[in-house]
Amino acid sequence: MGLFxxxxxxxxxxxxxxxxxxxxxxxxxxxxSALAAYGIEARVEGGEIVTADGTTVELWNLATIxxxxxxxxxxxxxxxxxxxxxxxxxxxxxxxxxxxxxMLEALRLRLAEESYVRGMPQQPAACEPVAPGLVRHLVVETxxxxxxxxxxxxxxxxxxxxxxxxxxEATRTLAERxxxxxxxxxxxxGAVRVVFSESPFTATFALDLPGVVDRLDPxxxxxxxxxxxxxxxxxxxxxxxxxxxxxRAVLPVMLRFAGTAYDEGAGPVSPELYTWQxxxxxxxxxxxxxxxxxxxxxxxxxxxxxx
Numbered sequence: 001m002g003l004f005x006x007x008x009x010x011x012x013x014x015x016x017x018x019x020x021x022x023x024x025x026x027x028x029x030x031x032x033s034a035l036a037a038y039g040i041e042a043r044v045e046g047g048e049i050v051t052a053d054g055t056t057v058e059l060w061n062l063a064t065i066x067x068x069x070x071x072x073x074x075x076x077x078x079x080x081x082x083x084x085x086x087x088x089x090x091x092x093x094x095x096x097x098x099x100x101x102x103m104l105e106a107l108r109l110r111l112a113e114e115s116y117v118r119g120m121p122q123q124p125a126a127c128e129p130v131a132p133g134l135v136r137h138l139v140v141e142t143x144x145x146x147x148x149x150x151x152x153x154x155x156x157x158x159x160x161x162x163x164x165x166x167x168x169e170a171t172r173t174l175a176e177r178x179x180x181x182x183x184x185x186x187x188x189x190g191a192v193r194v195v196f197s198e199s200p201f202t203a204t205f206a207l208d209l210p211g212v213v214d215r216l217d218p219x220x221x222x223x224x225x226x227x228x229x230x231x232x233x234x235x236x237x238x239x240x241x242x243x244x245x246x247x248r249a250v251l252p253v254m255l256r257f258a259g260t261a262y263d264e265g266a267g268p269v270s271p272e273l274y275t276w277q278x279x280x281x282x283x284x285x286x287x288x289x290x291x292x293x294x295x296x297x298x299x300x301x302x303x304x305x306x307x
Contacts, residue, residue, distance in 0.1 A: 015047035016063045017119030027063055030076055034083035047121060057086065060121060061145060068266040085144070095140045095149045100157045106140045107154075107167035108174070111204040111230060113270050117148075124148035125155075126164045131274050132283040134230075136207060138167055146200060175205040175212070182216050185253075189246035192254055193217070195236040203230035203269045209276045212236060225277035227251070227284065229258035233267035255285060 013024035028044050035042045041052040049057040062082050066075050098106065114135045117127060124137035138154065140147045154163045180202075182195045193216060196202060205212050209228060213220055220240055227247070228238035237254060241247045255273055262271035273284040 016059060018067065018116055019063055024059075024063070026072075026075070027059060027066060027079070030079040031057065031059065031062065031083065034080045035087075037080075038083070038087050040087070057083075058121070061147070070266065094142070095147055095153050098140070098157065103140070103154065103157050103163070104166045105170075106142065107149075107163055107170060108139050108141050108146070108201065109136050109164075109167045109171045109204055109207065110139045110146065110148075110201065111136050111207060111269060113268070120148060122148075122150050125151040125153075126160060126167075130207070131281040133270055133272055134274070134281075136204070138163060171201060171204060172208065174199065174201055175208065178202070178205070180205075180212070180215060185257075186250070189242040190250055192237060192239045192250060192257070194257075195238070196234050198234070200233050200267065202234045203232065203236060206230050206236050209236075209238070209281075213238065213240070222276075225275050227254065227273060227275055229254060229271075229273050230269045231258040231261035231271060232265040233269055235261060235265070237261075251284075 010020040010022065013019050013021050016024040016027070019027065028049065031049050032042055032044070035049070035051065035057075042049045042057070044050075047059050049059065051057070062079065065082065066078055069075065069078060095103070095106075111130065112135055114129070114133050117124065117135055117137060124139065127135050127137040130136050138149055140149045151160060154160060158166075178197050178199045178201075180195055180197050182193050185192045185194065195212060195216065199205075206228060209226055210222060213222070213226060217240065221242075222240070224241040226238050226240060227250070228236060230236055237257060239247070239250050239254060251273065258273060259271045262268045275282050275284050
């Protein structure tokens with residue numbers, strides 16, 4: 001079961017805002033213990049661990065790694081491995097140390113939940129809204145991690161516009177080279193396709209959703225748009241509308257699937273449903289007055305359902 005379920009009642013940690021207080025405290029305890037195994041004394045300072053010699057260990061990326069685990073029981077091993085790599089690392093090349101060429105080769109786009117990005121210690125470069133609740137931003141892919149990168153770091157070696165162009169092309173190439181798997185749920189006009197792969201950018205491939213659909217449903221009629229969800233980083237769920245009755249029947253099913261995957265899957269992105277129509281993405285669901293999620297068709301889908 002994935003850890004980061006945003007639909008909990010427990011208070012969220014003020015520094016690691018996508019973890020509950022108890023989860024964040026456990027992560028800090030494990031990190032201090034792992035450092036102590038190497039004889040390193042340290043103290044907690046909010047979202048960081050500071051060692052006796054003044055070295056700072058940022059907990060944000062480690063929290064993300066643990067959040068992608070299937071169970072909390074995996075945390076001790078993940079933290080120990082992360083600390084081991086930090087202690088034994090030899091001059092790693094991070095975004096701040098990259099040359100222009102290294103930066104351009106490492107940049108990617110990533111689709112993320114807006115609230116998750118807002119909680120980052122530093123806002124990532126080229127963060128732009130894709131739809132209500134969804135943004136895309138720049139990350140740097142290294143052999144060991146995907147690292148959000150600030151505009152200051154990027155523009156120190158390459159203009160931001162050029163960086164976005166390079167990241168867009170690299171992400172498009174990655175999508176073309178990634179083997180996509182899928183399963184179909186339902187039959188005929190009520191079919192829903194669940195797409196997945198080993199790539200942590202799978203959900204990001206929805207930025208070119210027609211391209212994904214064309215690979216799995218060649219020649220599909222997109223004149224009525226696409227209903228889709230990106231519940232986790234490694235999933236895209238979509239339905240191709242054919243008639244109003246089937247769409248009305250499919251939407252609650254997709255909503256339950258997306259919500260469950262988001263709550264229980266690794267690397268959650270969004271529990272909401274969205275529509276793609278002629279290159280434009282809009283939200284299809286929104287929080288209701290009683291706290292439940294409501295389906296709120298907009299644009300062409302509204303006319304289609306009313307027709």
